Amino acid sequence: MSHHPLRRMIGHASGLLLVLAACDAQAQQPVPAPVKIGFVTFTSGPAAASFGIPDRNASEILVENLNAGKVPAPYNQIGLGGAKIEPKFVDEAGSAADQVTQYRNLVERDHVDVVVGYVSSGNCLAITPVAEELKELTVLDICGTPRIFEEKPRHYVFRVNPHATMDNVAAARYVLTKMKTISVYSGINQNYAWGQDSWRDFRLAMKDLDPKATVDQALFPKLFSGEYGAEISTLLTSKSQIIHSSFFDGDLEAFIYQSAARGLPQRVPLVLTTGETSVWRLGAKLPDGTIIGERGPHSFLAHDSELNTWFRKTYVDRFSEPPTYPAYDLAQSLLGLKSAWEKAQAKKGGARPTTEEVIAAFEGIEFKTPSTTVRMALANGHQGITDTAYGTYKFDKTENKPTLVDIMRFPAECVNPPPGVDSVAWLEGGMKGAKCD
Amino acid sequence: MLTAFAILTDGLVYAAYLFLVGVGLTLIFGVMRILNVAHGSFYAYGAYAAAVAVGVYFDAGLPAAGGFLLMVLVAMAVGLVLGLIIERGVLRRVYGRDEVVVVLVTYAVFLILEDAIKLIWGPDSYALYQPLGVTGTVDVGGLVLSGYDIGLVAFAGLLAAAGSLALKRTRWGRLLTVVIFDRELAAAFGINVSVVYTATFVLGAMLGALGGAAMAPKISVTLGIGVEVIVLAFAVVVIGGLGSIDGAFIGALVVGLCRAAAVHLVPQIELFVIYAVMALVLVLRPQGLFARAQPRKI
Numbered sequence: 001m002s003h004h005p006l007r008r009m010i011g012h013a014s015g016l017l018l019v020l021a022a023c024d025a026q027a028q029q030p031v032p033a034p035v036k037i038g039f040v041t042f043t044s045g046p047a048a049a050s051f052g053i054p055d056r057n058a059s060e061i062l063v064e065n066l067n068a069g070k071v072p073a074p075y076n077q078i079g080l081g082g083a084k085i086e087p088k089f090v091d092e093a094g095s096a097a098d099q100v101t102q103y104r105n106l107v108e109r110d111h112v113d114v115v116v117g118y119v120s121s122g123n124c125l126a127i128t129p130v131a132e133e134l135k136e137l138t139v140l141d142i143c144g145t146p147r148i149f150e151e152k153p154r155h156y157v158f159r160v161n162p163h164a165t166m167d168n169v170a171a172a173r174y175v176l177t178k179m180k181t182i183s184v185y186s187g188i189n190q191n192y193a194w195g196q197d198s199w200r201d202f203r204l205a206m207k208d209l210d211p212k213a214t215v216d217q218a219l220f221p222k223l224f225s226g227e228y229g230a231e232i233s234t235l236l237t238s239k240s241q242i243i244h245s246s247f248f249d250g251d252l253e254a255f256i257y258q259s260a261a262r263g264l265p266q267r268v269p270l271v272l273t274t275g276e277t278s279v280w281r282l283g284a285k286l287p288d289g290t291i292i293g294e295r296g297p298h299s300f301l302a303h304d305s306e307l308n309t310w311f312r313k314t315y316v317d318r319f320s321e322p323p324t325y326p327a328y329d330l331a332q333s334l335l336g337l338k339s340a341w342e343k344a345q346a347k348k349g350g351a352r353p354t355t356e357e358v359i360a361a362f363e364g365i366e367f368k369t370p371s372t373t374v375r376m377a378l379a380n381g382h383q384g385i386t387d388t389a390y391g392t393y394k395f396d397k398t399e400n401k402p403t404l405v406d407i408m409r410f411p412a413e414c415v416n417p418p419p420g421v422d423s424v425a426w427l428e429g430g431m432k433g434a435k436c437d
Numbered sequence: 438m439l440t441a442f443a444i445l446t447d448g449l450v451y452a453a454y455l456f457l458v459g460v461g462l463t464l465i466f467g468v469m470r471i472l473n474v475a476h477g478s479f480y481a482y483g484a485y486a487a488a489v490a491v492g493v494y495f496d497a498g499l500p501a502a503g504g505f506l507l508m509v510l511v512a513m514a515v516g517l518v519l520g521l522i523i524e525r526g527v528l529r530r531v532y533g534r535d536e537v538v539v540v541l542v543t544y545a546v547f548l549i550l551e552d553a554i555k556l557i558w559g560p561d562s563y564a565l566y567q568p569l570g571v572t573g574t575v576d577v578g579g580l581v582l583s584g585y586d587i588g589l590v591a592f593a594g595l596l597a598a599a600g601s602l603a604l605k606r607t608r609w610g611r612l613l614t615v616v617i618f619d620r621e622l623a624a625a626f627g628i629n630v631s632v633v634y635t636a637t638f639v640l641g642a643m644l645g646a647l648g649g650a651a652m653a654p655k656i657s658v659t660l661g662i663g664v665e666v667i668v669l670a671f672a673v674v675v676i677g678g679l680g681s682i683d684g685a686f687i688g689a690l691v692v693g694l695c696r697a698a699a700v701h702l703v704p705q706i707e708l709f710v711i712y713a714v715m716a717l718v719l720v721l722r723p724q725g726l727f728a729r730a731q732p733r734k735i
Contacts, residue, residue, distance in 0.1 A: 044555060045661035049562040093661070191708060219700065222708045224665045226656045227454050229586060230447035230700035236580055237439055250562060253657030261569040262581045285566055 032083035032352065035341075037063075038090060038106040040117030041141070041330075045093035046224050046250035050277040051119045051142060051326045052092065058327035059116075061314050062334050063087050072306050074368065080338050081345040083352065088112060092119060096126035103127050107136045113355075114139065116333050119326070121145035121194040124159075131156050137355050141333045142326055144295065145193045146201075146423040149379030156355075158362055160336040160374050160384040161329045162416060164194065164246070165201045165423035167273040167295050167388070169415040169431070172205035174291060174390035174408050175242055175271055182210055186217035186240040188231055190251060195220060198246035198273060204427035216240050224251060232259050240268055242291075248274040253282060260287055275393070276300065277324050279402040283395060290393040292404055298328040300404045301389040302371035311370040332369040336376075336384070339367040375412065378419055385416040411435060439578050444697045450586045452693025453593035457651055458666050459673040459685045460600065461644030467617045467680025468637040470536065474543040475523065476670060477663030478550035479645025480652075482519060483512040485554065487650035488563035488658040495567035504568065512650035513643050519550075520642030524635050532634075547663070554660060562659035569654050585654060592651065596644075597686040604682060613637065617680060672711055676718045678725025687726055 039059045042052030063085045065071050069078040079085045088110055090102050099118075106112045115131070115138045118124045124143035131138040131154075138157045140148065144164035148157065175182065187202065189195030199218060206213050216238045219231050232255075235243055243264075247255055252272065259265055265287040275292035276299055294301055299322060302308050311331060315323040340362035344353035347361065363381030367374055374384040391404025414436035417426035426432070462476045490511045494504050523546055531542050572584030604610040615623040616633050624630045649662075656662065673692055677684025692711050699710040706713075718726060 043560060044551070045664075046657075046659050048560045048660050049657075053560050217704070219704050220707070221700075224661065226652075226662065226665060227451060229450045230443075230697040233443040233447050233580060234701055234704075237443060250657035250659040250662070253562060253564065253659075254655065257564065257566055257569060257657070258583070258655050261583045261585065262574060264581075281562060281564065285564070 032079075032081075034084045034086035035080045035114065036086045036088065036110065036112040037337075038088045038110065038112040038115040038117070040090045040092050040099070040102070040106075040115065042092045042119055043089070044091055047119055047248065048093075050249050050252070050281070050324070054277075054324050054327040055117075055119065055142065055330045056089065057315065057319050058323060058330040059087065059089075059334065061318055062331060065314065066334075066338070072310050075307070075335055075338060077342060080341040081350075081352070090117075092117065092123060096120075096122050099123045100126050100130055103130055104134070107134045113137070114337060116330075116337065117141045118143050121197070122192055124148055125193060128154060128157050135355070137358060139333045139337050142329045143194070145197045147193065147197065149383050150422045150424075153380060154382055155359065158336070158376070158382050158384075160332045160376070162296060162385050162388070162412075163383065163423070164198045164273075165417060165427070166385070166412075166415045167246070167293050168198055168201035168244075169205045169427070170388045170390055170410045171244065171271050171273055171291070171293055172202055172209055173410060173415065173436075176206075176209050177408060178291075178392070178406060179241065182206070182213045182241050184214055184216045184239050185242045185244065186215065186219070186235055186238050187244040188217075188219040188221065188228075188235065188255070189244075189246050190223045190248075191220035192223050194248075195223075195246055199244065201423060201427060202244045202271075202273075204424070205431070208427060208430050221251075224249075226250070226254050228255050228258050232262055232264055235259075235268070236262065236264055242269050242271055244271045244273075246273045248277060252278050256282055256286055260285060265290055274325075277326060279393065280321060280324070283400075283402060284397070286393055286395070286402070288392075288394050291390060292393050293388075293390050294325045295388070296325060296328065296332075296372060296386050297389045297409065298325040298371045299323060300391060300402075301407060301409075302328070305368070305370065307368065308370040328369070328371050332371075332374055332384070335369055336362070336365070336367055336374060340365055377412075378416065385412040387412050388415055411437075439580060440701055442577065443580055444694065444701050446580075446582060446586075447700070448690070448694035448697035449590045450693070451696055452689040453586075453590045454648075454652060455669060455673045455689035455692055456593045456597060456686055457589075457648035458645070459670040459677075459689060460596065460682060461641035461648070462667075462670045463674040463677065463680055463682060463685045464600075464644065465638055465641035466674065467682075468613055469528075469634055471528065471543065472536070472540050472671075472679075473641070474540060474667060475546040475550060476641070476645045477665075477667035478547050479516060479519060479642045479663075480649035480666045481554060481663035482515050482550070483646030483649030484653040484656070484658045484662060485558050485563065485649075486511045486515045486646070487653045488565040489558070491650075491653075492563070492565050492567070495571075501568075501571040504571075508568070508650045508653075509647065512646040516643030516646035517639055519646070520639035521635070523642070524638040528638065547667075551660075551663065560660060562657045563653075564657060565653040567654070589651060593689075597682065600682045601686075609636075669711070672715045675725055676715050678728025681725065681727035684725055684727030691726075 041055040042048045067079050067084045119142045121143040124140050140159040146163040146165050187199045189199045271291040273293040276294040344357040344361035365376050372386045377385045389409045391407040394403050394405045396403045414434050417423050418433045465473050487508045491508050569585050575582045673688045677688030695710050699707045
């Protein structure tokens with residue numbers, strides 16, 4: 001078959017014209033202004049390695065893939081409602097006063113549309129009133145103190161990830177199911193909002209579930225103190241059957257090195273509510289039998305889904321290690337914001353939503369994440385709840401990798417207070433309304 | 438009885454830790470009158486370098502004794518290099534300036550060195566767990582003590598004795614003592630104060646790095662470890678008297694034992710007790726337990 005040269009030339013020319021026309025049409029489409037997001041996490045200091053870096057890593061891959069429209073459905077629309085995300089990263093290291101200054105800089109100097117971040121409960125408590133004052137939409141990320149929304153209702157602040165009450169109620173339920181009865185237990189927690197709240201919630205949950213169990217030692221070493229010889233001696237001479245700890249970062253790892261060398265976790269099982277963040281670094285140095293939490297059903301305990309498979313693969317391909325729960329927490333925070341933003345935008349007929357419209361859409365929203373489903377069920381729809389799980393650590397010597405065994409899952413309504421009830425009131429009232437079946 | 442024994446052993450271990458991190462700081466202040474905030478960085482660099490080098494050594498399955506020797510050598514090398522660079526490159530240019538200016542300069546050096554850690558070793562944490570394993574444990578009535586901790590106490594004790602003797606019995610020690618008492622008079626008698634300054638700063642940096650290397654097996658070597666240590670080191674040397682090695686030793690012992698007693702008996706005041714001791718000493722003896730009262734020069 002042959003073609004006439006003139007017809008071929010006309011064909012090529014019309015093809016070229018079509019391409020040019022398409023390009024022109026695309027060029028004339030208004031490009032939505034980017035959504036500026038300030039991401040705040042520890043990129044220096046003792047909490048960087050186990051929390052800040054996975055958090056930052058997750059924000060990098062998510063922003064990059066959301067902007068390219070490569071995240072699986074239902075998150076395959078570019079950026080937030082078609083507007084690309086323009087990230088600005090800020091280090092969370094420094095005092096709470098420093099963080100307030102940095103936050104004001106993000107809002108007033110850099111004019112970010114949303115702030116997503118914060119690992120430290122102390123920083124979250126410091127930032128929250130400033131966010132309300134500046135009327136800035138803020139999604140708190142990893143910090144776990146329940147006080148954020150229980151001290152006062154908030155309008156501009158959201159937290160997608162569940163708070164510390166869930167971790168500690170689930171820990172108590174796990175321990176008592178696994179060990180049947182506990183007569184004496186102790187705790188070692190960092191001496192600030194996170195450690196104190198975690199211990200209070202665990203102690204109250206234990207009191208509800210096993211009223212005969214008594215506390216022997218309640219230790220609160222200084223945050224980042226690094227040397228735990230005296231605390232380990234105190235726990236070694238105690239008759240405790242379990243030791244609860246919400247230690248994280250370098251403190252957790254230093255405590256494990258020092259206590260394992262003196263045989264403490266081999267003698268008394270540790271219950272580490274944030275233990276998963278360090279299992280890849282500790283490996284065989286973390287004794288088998290340690291009870292591990294992930295503050296949700298994340299890394300080891302995540303539900304299978306296309307989104308989770310994509311998230312894990314993308315993370316491992318980029319950073320050569322699996323994502324730990326701080327990475328999952330960031331994914332939940334950002335995807336929660338995206339869900340609310342796009343819901344608000346759809347309601348507005350595709351136009352860019354205002355902060356108030358995003359807030360209205362965010363309140364009470366339910367959305368899928370790589371590991372589970374989040375429901376913004378507490379604090380007038382500003383605080384998320386999820387199911388959670390705990391497991392017991394076992395280092396797989398043949399595969400040379402950490403694993404969790406004896407996994408137990410707990411529905412969200414089993415381990416979180418019901419809407420309208422403060423966590424302490426719920427725990428002191430015997431966890432009424434908990435649905436664990 | 439077991440609690441009393443635990444308080445004693447825990448107190449000694451904590452005191453050893455405090456002395457190791459504080460002795461270099463007090464030496465530098467004693468001779469040079471510089472409150473060196475960058476001392477926390479010497480500790481951190483010693484810990485990082487030891488964690489990496491000694492970790493590789495143990496992973497190669499080489500004899501344990503060599504690992505401990507390497508730990509000391511690596512720390513000395515790090516201290517030597519950092520000390521020389523900072524003293525010759527930075528501090529030399531601000532001698533004679535107001536003390537506050539010099540403190541701010543060392544703070545700036547500290548911030549630069551903290552960021553340089555991220556460039557050299559990255560943000561991840563390092564573990565040097567092998568020395569804790571090879572030194573074993575001792576069980577005393579159900580209280581398991583770490584062999585490494587016992588070694589740490591012995592090492593700190595030896596270092597204190599050696600430092601004190603070296604200051605009092607050796608020629609270099611006497612030269613240092615002269616400079617500590619009166620720099621101008623020392624210079625007038627022909628002592629090369631400039632060389633003494635360099636040697637002291639380098640020695641102080643080596644001791645700081647040695648403190649970090651010695652603590653590396655017990656901690657997670659991670660960003661920010663130098664910040665925490667510097668506050669405690671200041672508290673200890675202020676109690677003992679800035680510039681006194683004997684004072685740093687006694688200050689570390691007092692703080693270590695008080696803190697251990699607090700953790701065992703009244704854990705709520707564990708943090709308070711360190712600074713309460715410091716405040717009490719400053720009220721009763723503002724120059725610290727061992728520093729001599731300074732005569733005012735007219």
